Amino acid sequence: MTALEIHFGKNSTWTLPSDRRFASTPRSAAVIEDWREAVNTALSSPLDFPSLDQALVPGDQLVLAVDPATPALIDVVSATAEWFCERGTVEANIRIVLAGDGQWSCEELAERINQRCGLTVVVERHDLDDSERLAYVAANEASDPIYLNRSLVDADVVIPISAARPRGSVDYFGPFGIFPLLSNRETRGKFHSLPSLEDSHCHAKLTGWADQAAWWVGVLVGIQVIPAGDDRASGIFAGQLESLEAVAQATLAQQWNETLADSPLVVAVIDGPPQSQSWLSVARALATAQGHVAPGGAIVLVTQLSQSVGSGLGRLRDPHQTPESIAKKLAQDASDDALAAAVLLQATSNYHVYLISSLRSDTVESLGMGAIADGGQLTRLMEQFPSCTIIEAVQHHGIPA
Numbered sequence: 001m002t003a004l005e006i007h008f009g010k011n012s013t014w015t016l017p018s019d020r021r022f023a024s025t026p027r028s029a030a031v032i033e034d035w036r037e038a039v040n041t042a043l044s045s046p047l048d049f050p051s052l053d054q055a056l057v058p059g060d061q062l063v064l065a066v067d068p069a070t071p072a073l074i075d076v077v078s079a080t081a082e083w084f085c086e087r088g089t090v091e092a093n094i095r096i097v098l099a100g101d102g103q104w105s106c107e108e109l110a111e112r113i114n115q116r117c118g119l120t121v122v123v124e125r126h127d128l129d130d131s132e133r134l135a136y137v138a139a140n141e142a143s144d145p146i147y148l149n150r151s152l153v154d155a156d157v158v159i160p161i162s163a164a165r166p167r168g169s170v171d172y173f174g175p176f177g178i179f180p181l182l183s184n185r186e187t188r189g190k191f192h193s194l195p196s197l198e199d200s201h202c203h204a205k206l207t208g209w210a211d212q213a214a215w216w217v218g219v220l221v222g223i224q225v226i227p228a229g230d231d232r233a234s235g236i237f238a239g240q241l242e243s244l245e246a247v248a249q250a251t252l253a254q255q256w257n258e259t260l261a262d263s264p265l266v267v268a269v270i271d272g273p274p275q276s277q278s279w280l281s282v283a284r285a286l287a288t289a290q291g292h293v294a295p296g297g298a299i300v301l302v303t304q305l306s307q308s309v310g311s312g313l314g315r316l317r318d319p320h321q322t323p324e325s326i327a328k329k330l331a332q333d334a335s336d337d338a339l340a341a342a343v344l345l346q347a348t349s350n351y352h353v354y355l356i357s358s359l360r361s362d363t364v365e366s367l368g369m370g371a372i373a374d375g376g377q378l379t380r381l382m383e384q385f386p387s388c389t390i391i392e393a394v395q396h397h398g399i400p401a
Contacts, residue, residue: 006390007230008269008302008356014375016382031232032072038236039079042223047239047247049221052159053087060156063095065149065178067162068104068275069395071227076161076236077109078116080223085119096123097151099181100336104275124151128185138216142205144190146213149182158217164224164237164248166256168398170197170287171280171339173206175245176222179213189334194327194342211241224248226255229393231272256397262294263389265382269302271393277304279313279340281395286343290351291400292389298352300372300381305357309367312338316345316367323349344368354381 007013032038043052056062062084070076081094096113098104110123126149127133135153137146152158162177171192173179180188191210196202222244226235234255237247268289270281282301289299312335315326323345330342347353348368355364356378361371372378382388391397 006267006269006302007392008271008304012304014378016375016379031228031234032075032236035072035075035079036082039076039083042236042238043080043083046221047237047243049238049240052221052238053084053089055220056084056089056157058088059093060089061093061095061154062089063097063151063155063158065152065158065160065182066096066098067160067177067181068099069278069281070161070163070225071231071233071272072225073104073275074109074112074116076223076225076233078113078119080159080161081113081119081121082117091119091121094119094121095151095155096121097149097182098123098125099178100126100128124149126182128183128188131184134184137213140209140212142209144187144209146179146209146216147184147187148179148213148217152178152182152217158219160214160219160222162222162224163396164226164252165284165396166252166398167249168288168400170194170284170343170399172398173210174214175224175241175248176210176214176219178217178219179210183213185334189332189338192334192339193331194339194346195331197339214241226251227393227396228255229271229396231276252396260292260389260400262292262297263385263387264294264297265300265385265388266293266297267300267302267378267382267388267390268394269390269392270305270395272395274304274306276395277306279305279307279310279337283340283343285394286340286347286353288394288397288399289391290347292391293351296351298354298381298385299347300354300356300378301369302356302378305355305359307337309359309363310337311335312341313344313367316341 005013005015085091106123106125133150134147135150137148139145160176160178165172180191191206223238225233228234266289268285270285293299312333330338354370354372356372364371
């Protein structure tokens with residue numbers, strides 16, 4: 001038997017005996033070690049745009065709108081803030097606005113940035129439900145209102161920083177990443193409705209809405225980080241929307257795309273730090289895994305998930321509702337874990353789903369999944385199948401075309 005290691009969460013490794021598997025892993029790529037140099041190259045020579053410091057004049061308020069799923073987040077944000085300060089921006093004029101999904105606190109992130117680069121910058125956690133921190137921007141072509149975090153609307157310059165994800169990701173809305181993450185709850189609920197996401201026409205309309213929101217708030221350029229697995233990055237790009245998207249997608253395809261036959265067992269591994277271990281990451285991982293599992297097969301989600309079950313997932317516990325009625329309600333649900341609940345409901349209707357997490361086993365089982373507590377249990381499950389596909393860093397993969 002061949003020894004197999006799976007790495008998940010932060011510094012967690014299980015060694016399993018298995019010689020019946022196909023492993024999907026990132027292709028070898030250089031990992032960024034010198035973030036000052038990498039950020040300097042990306043921001044000094046962005047795609048189809050002059051050096052980013054030329055977008056600011058003295059006294060401008062700069063907001064870095066950050067997706068918490070960005071790999072090497074502390075390194076990226078610290079080096080970016082430092083780069084602007086070295087070119088004339090006063091640190092008091094820099095604000096970090098962090099989207100709500102994830103586990104960074106404002107104080108912790110500000111302290112980590114200070115430790116890394118010596119800057120004292122304001123960090124704000126976006127709250128979908130705080131109407132005082134939201135501002136109306138405009139209406140889109142369908143007359144839907146566009147609300148965004150007030151700090152973004154009040155800023156002179158907004159630069160989004162996000163993880164590059166493939167177009168095939170269940171909730172991909174373009175490379176700028178601020179909408180709907182930094183909008184209001186009602187808007188995010190519309191974007192996270194699974195029937196709309198699975199309908200190509202509706203998904204395209206949502207992406208257009210996200211592009212319009214970025215345009216209305218004056219976003220000209222963005223920064224995308226190419227994941228390398230285990231909270232590391234292999235590349236960073238800055239530039240205008242179309243050019244940035246094209247380069248990021250081409251790089252992702254080169255490093256991450258794997259052609260895999262459907263397997264009776266898919267082990268989908270979510271790696272990285274606590275902010276990657278979220279129900280939204282579970283939704284992305286489970287949507288991807290369903291594209292690789294054979295009919296009637298099984299999926300194992302390997303995580304360090306500790307986020308509690310919210311009202312969306314709570315719907316799955318109602319024994320008096322049919323799956324169809326629950327799915328209809330979830331399509332209109334704007335809670336934080338509604339998308340995860342919808343994807344999970346879909347998956348458990350077609351496959352056996354197991355979860356490795358930091359949650360109680362009875363909590364996991366109440367959601368229709370089996371709970372796996374250790375490597376021995378996973379090994380015994382794998383031995384029941386003739387082959388297995390392992391997808392590492394699954395949150396960075398997309399749904400197969």
